[in-house]
Amino acid sequence: MRRVLRTVAGPALLLLAAACGGGPQSALDPAGDQAGHLHGLFKLMLWVCGGTYLLMLGFLGWSIWRSLHNQGVGREASAAGLDRGLRAGLGLWAGIVVIGLATLAAASFLVDRALASARADREAIAIRVTAHQWWWRIEYRNPATGALIETANELHLPADRTARIELHAADVIHSFWLPNLGGKLDVIPGRVNLLDITPRRIGWYRGQCAEFCGLQHALMALDLRVAPEEEFAGWLAAQAAPAAAPDDAMLARGRAVLEGGSCAVCHTVRGTAAAGKAGPDLTHVGSRRSIAAGWLPNNRGNLHGWILNPDALKPGTSMPAAELAPEDADVLARYLEWLR
Structure with missing residues (x-):
């Protein structure tokens, strides 16, 4: 019964989350x-x-x-x-x-x-977005080296410049929608769809999957930041850097828990031994506004709960619970929060 209630209440809770800081989400307030x-x-x-x-x-x-x-x-x-x-x-x-x-x-x-x-805009920035149940993998091309820079559930765009978003689906049909910036476009397995977005107004906005894609469809969102060109370039350069080595004993222990546990099987933290590809890249996870695809504010308490029992927070999620002692989960949450 609790699982059903969480699923039914999902859309209302998502609207509440948007109103409390997730950014506007309205096609009646165009910003592009x-x-x-x-x-x-x-x-x-x-x-x-x-x-x-x-x-x-x-x-x-x-x-x-x-x-x-x-x-x-x-x-x-x-x-x-x-x-x-x-x-x-x-x-x-x-x-x-x-x-x-x-x-x-x-x-x-x-x-x-x-x-x-x-x-026809030859200066458009290319971004690859892959939809998963129920999160978004986002990849940029490093302008300096050409290598891919991966993040998750948080899209950053430069103002007054067209972004060409290449849409892929990893499992089922999804639909990519940034209400304040453009129309919906389906994301279909085996097919690549292109969506052009030209943002004009700086600020935070919220995107959403607009096609029913499973139990947690209502909780498959993403945060969107439209920034000045200089701020965007600085953010992209920071995302391209590997994770820094911790200079604190507790953070070093958290990194050891990450590398030695099941987290490293599914997640990548560049600069460490964690090189999994099944889940989101966590190299700079601490810099993101939310976790669980826009569902939870990004703080240590939510990270701790998400590590130990993700299914209680987002029923049906494919992320398994980490078998960690509470103190190990705590130092791991501290380390992830520190990864900015």
Whole structure:
């Protein structure tokens, strides 16, 4: 029962997490070119469809009024008048519908062309995102060496520069959605889809998987940071560096627990013996705002709980519980928190 309640309550809790610091998550607050185009099309459709609906109600009211008004008139005169009014009304209505549909078709075509125009940007930064149940693997190309820089569940983008996101799926169909910056795009196993994003407004935002992908679909989110070009370049350079060697005995013990336990089988911490590829890269995990794909704030207590019993926090997760003594889990959590 508790597992079911956690799953059912997931979407509401995710909205609460976004409101408490995860960043805005709304397609009605565009912060990038692509989201702005889609928002403009949405508003146009709302006005056209809403106006058409109001006109339909007006015609309906007019027809009822005509019917009641003509009750006292002779049948032949009433029928003739109704026929003339009906012909004029249907003609007007057909014209309105054609104009409305033509307007929406033209606007959709223009928005589609505007979205496709970013594909010609040769200066776009390439980012590879792989969807897993239920987290996101994110890889950048090191501009200095060409090597891949891997992180997880936290996407950083430079402002005023197009990012070309290459979408892959590791297991089932997912859908990648950054509501404030662009539209949704499915992430399909065996297929590579490309999504162009051109952010304009600096800040923190929140992304989401928008396709049901299993038990914890509602808790498959990611934090998004849009930063000035200089800040982004500094962040990327810091992410490219291997983990520093700890100069504290407790942190050194935490590193030893990481390298000697089951964590090293699934996770990589560059600069240590941990080189697993099944789970997220933890080289700079301490610098991230959240863990468990945006579900939990990143602090020592949550790291400790996640290490010892992840299924209690996110039922169905593929991460197994680490068989560690509480004191070992504590020093490991301290070490992971320190990895910035």
